[in-house]
Amino acid sequence: MTKQQANWSPYDNNGGTCVxxxxxxxxxxxADTRMSSGYNILTRDYSKIIQLVDTSVLASxxxxxxxxxxxxxxxxxxxxxxxxxxxxxxxxxxxQLLSNTLYYKRFFPYYAFNxxxxxxxxxxxxxxxxxxxxSYERVGYSSQGxxxxxxxxxxxxxxxxxxxxxxxxxxxxxxxxxSEAIDLVKTCFASATERDIYTGDKLExxxxxxxxxxxxxxxxxxx
Amino acid sequence: xxxxxxxMPPKGGFSFDLCKRNDMLVKKGLKEPSFLKTGTTIVGxxxxxxxxxGADTRATEGPIVADKNCEKIHYMAxxxxxxxxxxxxxxxxxxxxxxxxSLSRCNQHVPFYFICLFSANFxxxxxxxxMVSSQLKLHRYHTGRESRVVTALSLLKSxxxxxxxxxxxxLVLGGVDVTGPHLHTIYPHGSTDTLPFATMxxxxxxxxxxxxxxYREGLTRDEGVKLVSEAICSGIFNDLGSGSNVDICVIxxxxxxxxxxxxxxxxxxxxxxxxxxxxxKTEVLRTKITPLREMVEVIEGGDAMEE
Numbered sequence: 001m002t003k004q005q006a007n008w009s010p011y012d013n014n015g016g017t018c019v020x021x022x023x024x025x026x027x028x029x030x031a032d033t034r035m036s037s038g039y040n041i042l043t044r045d046y047s048k049i050i051q052l053v054d055t056s057v058l059a060s061x062x063x064x065x066x067x068x069x070x071x072x073x074x075x076x077x078x079x080x081x082x083x084x085x086x087x088x089x090x091x092x093x094x095x096q097l098l099s100n101t102l103y104y105k106r107f108f109p110y111y112a113f114n115x116x117x118x119x120x121x122x123x124x125x126x127x128x129x130x131x132x133x134x135s136y137e138r139v140g141y142s143s144q145g146x147x148x149x150x151x152x153x154x155x156x157x158x159x160x161x162x163x164x165x166x167x168x169x170x171x172x173x174x175x176x177x178x179s180e181a182i183d184l185v186k187t188c189f190a191s192a193t194e195r196d197i198y199t200g201d202k203l204e205x206x207x208x209x210x211x212x213x214x215x216x217x218x219x220x221x222x223x
Numbered sequence: 224x225x226x227x228x229x230x231m232p233p234k235g236g237f238s239f240d241l242c243k244r245n246d247m248l249v250k251k252g253l254k255e256p257s258f259l260k261t262g263t264t265i266v267g268x269x270x271x272x273x274x275x276x277g278a279d280t281r282a283t284e285g286p287i288v289a290d291k292n293c294e295k296i297h298y299m300a301x302x303x304x305x306x307x308x309x310x311x312x313x314x315x316x317x318x319x320x321x322x323x324x325s326l327s328r329c330n331q332h333v334p335f336y337f338i339c340l341f342s343a344n345f346x347x348x349x350x351x352x353x354m355v356s357s358q359l360k361l362h363r364y365h366t367g368r369e370s371r372v373v374t375a376l377s378l379l380k381s382x383x384x385x386x387x388x389x390x391x392x393x394l395v396l397g398g399v400d401v402t403g404p405h406l407h408t409i410y411p412h413g414s415t416d417t418l419p420f421a422t423m424x425x426x427x428x429x430x431x432x433x434x435x436x437x438y439r440e441g442l443t444r445d446e447g448v449k450l451v452s453e454a455i456c457s458g459i460f461n462d463l464g465s466g467s468n469v470d471i472c473v474i475x476x477x478x479x480x481x482x483x484x485x486x487x488x489x490x491x492x493x494x495x496x497x498x499x500x501x502x503x504k505t506e507v508l509r510t511k512i513t514p515l516r517e518m519v520e521v522i523e524g525g526d527a528m529e530e
Contacts (some may be wrong), residue, residue: 002250039262039425039463146286157501183495190493195288197262197463223281223459223466223489 011063011111012037015198016048017147018059019185020117021159022125022140026178026209029117030185031059032147032193032220034201044201044222051213052078056094056118057206061145062132063111070110073101091118095128095136102134109133113144119208147192147199154188178207186218193220264426264458264465265295265306267395268438269419270447273404273475274397277451278306279426279459280484281466288466294483296472297352300359300370302479303398304472305352305379308424309391309411351390355379372398372405376415384413393423399474426458426465433457444473452486459488 018031035046049059050071058074060067077097081089089097095116102110114130129142141159143151159176176184185205193200203218262283267276278295281288297305355378359370376396383390394409408421420438422430433454442450448471458465469486472479 036463041461041463158499183497186493187495187499190491194291194491197283197286197288197466218493220492221466221489 011066013062013111013146014042014064015146016061017143017145017151017189017192017196017199018048018061018113018115019143019151019155019188020059020115020127020129020141021155021176021181021185022117022127023178023181024175025119025123025125026181026207027057027117027119027125027127028178028181028185028205028207029057029059029115030189030203030205031061031145032189032199032201032203034199035064036198041201047204049204049206050075051206052094053088053091053118054213055120055208056089056091056116057208057213058098058114058116059144060112060114062113066110067112070101070112070114074098077101090121091116091126091128092120092138094118095126095138098128098130099134099136102130102132106133113148115142115144117206117208119210123210125208143188145199147189147196150192150195151188154191155184158184178209182207182216189218189220262462262464263295263308263424264422264430264455264462265308265395265424266422266430266434266451266454266458267306267397267406267408267420268434268442268447268451269397269404269406270442270444272444273399273473274406275444275447275451276304276306276395276397276472276474277455278470279455279465280468280470281459281464283464291467292484294470296470296481297356299352299356299375299396300363300398302400302474302477303359303370303372303375303396304474304479304481305375305397306395306423307352308393351382351392355382369400370398371400371402372396372407373402376405376407376409379409380413380415383409383411388412395421395423397472397474399476404474422454422458424458424465426455426462429457429461430454444475448473448482448485456486456488 015036016032016034018029020027020029029049031048033045033047035042046064048061048064048067049057051057052074058071060070074094074097078089078094098114098116109132111132113132116128116130118126120126126138127140127142128136128138129144130136141155143155182205186203189199189203200220201222203220205216205218207214207216262281263279265278267274276296280292280295282290282293295306297307299305355375358378359375362374363370375398379394379396383392388411391411392409393411395406396409397406399405406418406421408416408418408423419440420434422434433450437450437453451471452469455469459467459469467489468484469488471482471485473482
């Protein structure tokens with residue numbers, strides 16, 4: 001008597017890729033705007049990025065219905081925090097909140113691959129990267145989604161320290177300026193679009209710095 | 224009931240000895256490679272003076288683009304060409320050497336155990352179109368006449384039928400011979416259709432939508448090429464399994480035109496001006512040279528060999 005397998009799945013993957021890079025006084029968060037299902041494109045103009053606080057921006061790829069539900073929960077929790085503490089949440093605080101929210105649904109997870117970017121209390125850029133059930137880490141840069149396997153090796157090569165075997169251990173290459181980081185992100189996505197069928201259409205870039213938030217768009221291949 | 228099945232004589236033809244083992248592997252959790260409608264858009268249409276074939280140029284391995292500009296329109300005879308979807312679309316292996324990475328062109332992530340099954344399938348595939356093209360040539364020598372499209376059709380369909388669908392080829396065959404222009408579709412199990420316009424592959428619905436709206440009998444060459452380009456573009460932009468460029472082949476009585484990359488609607492969107500440097504990251508820590516064999520020097524002028 002073989003175990004009956006489910007013939008319906010509650011999840012679907014809408015594809016897409018997200019990237020975030022942290023700098024000394026800025027943070028760049030980017031995601032493509034294609035939403036797909038199987039071999040079909042559902043829409044070419046869907047934003048995967050949401051600005052939860054002035055200093056915290058969440059980009060998520062995966063199942064967009066779960067992503068939307070997650071965004072609503074976080075927005076509601078943030079509102080409660082503001083009433084209780086009379087101030088906005090800092091980025092590290094939001095990072096912890098997101099981790100807890102994801103782990104609450106450990107046994108029926110949010111199918112969302114998240115990257116949280118922003119500025120910490122000192123004004124330095126921070127990026128937090130997550131898995132689907134809330135394990136997180138603060139990093140200098142991160143990529144999630146269908147194109148992440150193509151982008152991460154390139155970012156490692158450009159941003160990470162040269163050779164781990166070298167002694168004394170050298171720090172990462174010269175710190176990037178904001179415009180260099182944006183150029184890097186655009187190159188990453190143009191390249192990922194060439195080889196990943198789920199990434200393309202348009203690129204949305206959010207840049208956070210001391211003077212506020214800025215949005216930039218770039219066209220990507222539509223095939 | 225089981226005893227009855229065992230007493231029946233063996234059906235002959237294919238041997239399914241590995242099926243039980245495959246089922247066992249699937250039960251253990253191994254994902255079987257399924258034969259989906261493959262990542263491609265191929266089309267054909269009949270116009271006033273002949274046949275026009277069209278294809279996209281993307282070859283995918285799962286969600287990754289393996290080749291951004293492969294050739295899917297294959298030569299069968301001077302007056303007959305064939306578009307292939309699936310592993311048949313791997314021209315590089317059909318015309319040149321075949322290698323392992325081209326095995327999974329039909330869009331599946333193939334676990335190692337299945338590669339043996341697959342490679343048999345793929346080698347058959349590669350030999351298949353090449354084989355039929357060679358058979359047609361021999362037939363031309365034998366009969367002293369130009370090949371007919373129905374001949375190619377019969378050879379292809381009987382081969383596919385004898386492999387019971389295991390040779391995964393979905394083809395659009397077109398050409399012009401003494402009896403006129405012909406266009407056929409051939410399915411992996413060996414069935415065929417004769418049509419005035421046809422589409423195959425995962426982008427077939429997108430392309431067919433264009434054909435059904437705009438096709439009419441007696442198109443001119445330029446109108447036909449424009450319509451085929453539109454249909455392929457529809458597949459390229461609306462189907463994720465198809466992409467990159469448009470290839471066209473126009474066949475008329477006594478003449479053929481292979482328009483490789485007739486349209487390039489997908490240029491790269493961003494190239495950084497400053498470029499990127501990739502410094503040598505792996506440092507040499509230690510060098511040690513161990514000679515495996517002594518160097519022997521041969522001095523000329525030794526004793527001459529004895530008779």
